[in-house]
Amino acid sequence: MPDSASRKQVTIYDIADRAGTSASTVGAVLNGSWRTRRISENRANTIRKIANEMGYAPNMQARALRSVRSRMIGMIIPMYDNRYFGAIAERFELEARARGLLPMTSCTRREPELELATVRQMLSYNVDRIVCAGASDPDGIARICQAQDVPTINLDLPGTAAPSIISNNYTGAYKLTAALIARADADNRDWHEDFLFVGGRPTDHYTSERIRGFRDAIADAGAVPVEDNILACGYAAAKSKAAFSAKIESTGRMPTAVFVNSTISLEGVFEWLAQYDRAALDTILFGSFDWDPFAQYMAQNLFSVRQDVSAMLDAMFQVIDSDPPHDPKLIQIEPIVISDGAEWHAETASVMKSEAHA
Amino acid sequence: MPDSASRKQVTIYDIADRAGTSASTVGAVLNGSWRTRRISENRANTIRKIANEMGYAPNMQARALRSVRSRMIGMIIPMYDNRYFGAIAERFELEARARGLLPMTSCTRREPELELATVRQMLSYNVDRIVCAGASDPDGIARICQAQDVPTINLDLPGTAAPSIISNNYTGAYKLTAALIARADADNRDWHEDFLFVGGRPTDHYTSERIRGFRDAIADAGAVPVEDNILACGYAAAKSKAAFSAKIESTGRMPTAVFVNSTISLEGVFEWLAQYDRAALDTILFGSFDWDPFAQYMAQNLFSVRQDVSAMLDAMFQVIDSDPPHDPKLIQIEPIVISDGAEWHAETASVMKSEAHA
DNA sequence: CTTTGTTGCGCAATCGATGGTGCAAGGCTA
DNA sequence: TAGCCTTGCACCATCGATTGCGCAACAAAG
Numbered sequence: 063m064p065d066s067a068s069r070k071q072v073t074i075y076d077i078a079d080r081a082g083t084s085a086s087t088v089g090a091v092l093n094g095s096w097r098t099r100r101i102s103e104n105r106a107n108t109i110r111k112i113a114n115e116m117g118y119a120p121n122m123q124a125r126a127l128r129s130v131r132s133r134m135i136g137m138i139i140p141m142y143d144n145r146y147f148g149a150i151a152e153r154f155e156l157e158a159r160a161r162g163l164l165p166m167t168s169c170t171r172r173e174p175e176l177e178l179a180t181v182r183q184m185l186s187y188n189v190d191r192i193v194c195a196g197a198s199d200p201d202g203i204a205r206i207c208q209a210q211d212v213p214t215i216n217l218d219l220p221g222t223a224a225p226s227i228i229s230n231n232y233t234g235a236y237k238l239t240a241a242l243i244a245r246a247d248a249d250n251r252d253w254h255e256d257f258l259f260v261g262g263r264p265t266d267h268y269t270s271e272r273i274r275g276f277r278d279a280i281a282d283a284g285a286v287p288v289e290d291n292i293l294a295c296g297y298a299a300a301k302s303k304a305a306f307s308a309k310i311e312s313t314g315r316m317p318t319a320v321f322v323n324s325t326i327s328l329e330g331v332f333e334w335l336a337q338y339d340r341a342a343l344d345t346i347l348f349g350s351f352d353w354d355p356f357a358q359y360m361a362q363n364l365f366s367v368r369q370d371v372s373a374m375l376d377a378m379f380q381v382i383d384s385d386p387p388h389d390p391k392l393i394q395i396e397p398i399v400i401s402d403g404a405e406w407h408a409e410t411a412s413v414m415k416s417e418a419h420a
Numbered sequence: 421m422p423d424s425a426s427r428k429q430v431t432i433y434d435i436a437d438r439a440g441t442s443a444s445t446v447g448a449v450l451n452g453s454w455r456t457r458r459i460s461e462n463r464a465n466t467i468r469k470i471a472n473e474m475g476y477a478p479n480m481q482a483r484a485l486r487s488v489r490s491r492m493i494g495m496i497i498p499m500y501d502n503r504y505f506g507a508i509a510e511r512f513e514l515e516a517r518a519r520g521l522l523p524m525t526s527c528t529r530r531e532p533e534l535e536l537a538t539v540r541q542m543l544s545y546n547v548d549r550i551v552c553a554g555a556s557d558p559d560g561i562a563r564i565c566q567a568q569d570v571p572t573i574n575l576d577l578p579g580t581a582a583p584s585i586i587s588n589n590y591t592g593a594y595k596l597t598a599a600l601i602a603r604a605d606a607d608n609r610d611w612h613e614d615f616l617f618v619g620g621r622p623t624d625h626y627t628s629e630r631i632r633g634f635r636d637a638i639a640d641a642g643a644v645p646v647e648d649n650i651l652a653c654g655y656a657a658a659k660s661k662a663a664f665s666a667k668i669e670s671t672g673r674m675p676t677a678v679f680v681n682s683t684i685s686l687e688g689v690f691e692w693l694a695q696y697d698r699a700a701l702d703t704i705l706f707g708s709f710d711w712d713p714f715a716q717y718m719a720q721n722l723f724s725v726r727q728d729v730s731a732m733l734d735a736m737f738q739v740i741d742s743d744p745p746h747d748p749k750l751i752q753i754e755p756i757v758i759s760d761g762a763e764w765h766a767e768t769a770s771v772m773k774s775e776a777h778a
Numbered sequence: 779c780t781t782t783g784t785t786g787c788g789c790a791a792t793c794g795a796t797g798g799t800g801c802a803a804g805g806c807t808a
Numbered sequence: 809t810a811g812c813c814t815t816g817c818a819c820c821a822t823c824g825a826t827t828g829c830g831c832a833a834c835a836a837a838g
Contacts, residue, residue, distance in 0.1 A: 444826075
């Protein structure tokens with residue numbers, strides 16, 4: 063029916079013509095406000111029928127222009143290259159769509175400039191809300207968005223200017239460390255001098271919390287954390303590989319246990335071992351903060367922290383759905399420690415001294 | 421400056437007020453059409469200065485409403501849970517942004533219904549173009565989009581109604597199979613009866629092409645492909661695990677080599693081996709169609725096909741940028757075989773009989 | 779001093795949906 | 809039968825950017 067050049071989309075005006083009514087009536091019927099506008103049941107039915115026949119779909123640009131709300135929700139996320147962020151993106155899209163929102167996710171590679179540019183671009187399109195997952199500067203983004211009355215919410219990394227939903231990195235690291243210690247003790251292996259922490263930046267929230275959990279778990283096991291064993295060398299595989307390599311060279315022996323701070327850093331450690339000491343893959347106790355299916359099968363003794371993406375996103379959408387809006391507050395979700403594909407339960411959890419924020 | 425409720429965004433009217441000119445002049449200056457509208461250099465400069473001061477950003481909804489083009493480009497993709505699609509999404513966003521387009525990627529979980537619904541939703545927002553990556557029914561989608569004059573382009577899976585950029589699955593599978601055979605021969609191991617193909621659906625394009633490459637490589641090596649060894653059991657890890665398990669039980673021995681059709685299927689195979697025969701991880705020759713960093717370190721002898729995402733997306737954007745638009749045509753990009761982290765070169769490549777499409 | 783051109787810019791319609799307001803027709807009461 | 813209320817709908821301004829058209833001012837030409 064629509065001739066190629068002239069008419070691209072069916073509009074309420076087209077429907078109004080066919081139905082012999084006005085566009086405002088059609089609009090009211092099709093957007094659901096017809097009851098309050100006192101359109102008769104009959105007319106509503108005819109209009110809906112015609113709209114169906116003609117294949118009407120609202121022009122969201124026009125709707126957004128007029129009503130200010132666009133029904134789009136944006137999300138920035140560092141990258142898609144690990145299971146954690148992949149799962150976040152997937153779940154986010156699912157939940158957004160379930161609410162009739164158009165999800166717009168964009169990966170910003172942990173580059174602060176790109177994060178800001180992307181947020182500004184999203185604001186240009188009048189997104190109703192922005193989720194900042196693992197953003198470098200969530201408060202800066204929140205400020206820009208607040209200027210345009212667009213609420214934000216932080217995921218994975220906390221901010222002070224908007225509600226934040228994050229994993230409890232402290233307890234996750236504590237439990238992971240405790241699990242490695244329990245296994246080492248069970249195997250009668252001495253870990254006191256040979257327990258490494260590899261990867262991450264000491265300045266970021268994740269890493270500082272995880273190091274705190276690592277230290278506390280060691281201390282609670284009656285040992286003294288060896289500061290030289292904490293190699294917060296950055297995340298990149300190449301960096302963790304280099305740091306691990308240097309450490310091995312300087313001590314001249316393999317560690318008993320290694321806490322690796324991110325799967326990307328774990329890649330580096332595994333690459334080194336696959337290259338220079340394959341056998342060690344079966345003897346070293348690995349702890350990985352973040353889970354990956356292959357990593358899980360790779361080493362004999364790998365414990366992983368799997369962040370509870372479901373729970374995090376449920377909590378986030380609960381905040382989003384809430385009315386009136388939440389104050390900025392921090393919600394921490396407990397991650398899960400996994401060993402051999404199953405959840406690991408800390409018998410030692412009770413000895414944890416301080417779960418509170420530092 | 422803007423009081424919270426009244427003014428959310430700076431508009432061309434605000435700027436016009438301040439500059440003492442008309443909105444159309446401001447609009448022309450800020451969208452670049454001012455030269456053809458004969459606005460003086462001076463005025464253009466003042467307007468730009470004021471726009472900067474006031475932090476102007478165009479309302480894309482309004483622009484799209486008027487000019488029909490939205491400067492958004494959509495992409496549907498099956499999932500984010502492997503490196504291949506993750507890399508595609510990341511690269512797509514990068515290139516789109518470089519062209520001033522807002523990328524909108526959405527994962528549709530290989531569900532045809534969800535794919536169509538998502539496409540329709542994107543059309544509602546007037547996206548300028550849609551990329552169908554790994555879509556179940558690219559031609560169906562193309563038809564819907566053509567009705568609204570929105571061009572589509574297929575990635576990863578071909579269609580007939582729009583240009584398609586895909587990996588050469590046939591040569592990839594051929595080379596991967598040849599690499600495994602070469603290794604087995606070098607090790608003096610008999611593979612003739614013990615070469616499995618695991619994973620995928622025999623009806624989909626990927627799988628049928630890869631099976632064809634698998635068969636041809638075996639035939640070209642002078643053997644007869646064993647049909648019972650082709651376990652196209654679906655992709656899911658649980659399915660490949662079950663199929664692999666059943667095969668082992670029925671033959672009572674480990675295969676010499678396994679061609680695994682997707683990393684997700686590889687997960688299932690590795691899971692079974694990690695559970696029941698860890699030692700076999702170091703003896704079986706694995707071929708994985710798709711690359712994963714951990715899988716790469718996992719087994720002693722793993723060859724992977726890494727699809728050339730860079731080349732694919734370059735080719736795709738070349739088609740997108742081209743004017744006049746391309747006819748539907750198929751562009752095949754050669755994937756890369758990787759062994760021990762480095763590209764593997766087929767000495768045997770020359771014996772490949774038919775690289776042509778079946 | 780009139781005609782013809784050029785430069786520089788403003789006016790107003792337009793895209794499609796929304797929602798305030800107005801108004802006719804019919805029913806009901808006084 | 810006038811007055812009033814309810815029902816049912818249409819009219820029109822509006823959101824912000826784009827664009828065809830027109831017109832004033834000034835210069836150059838005749």
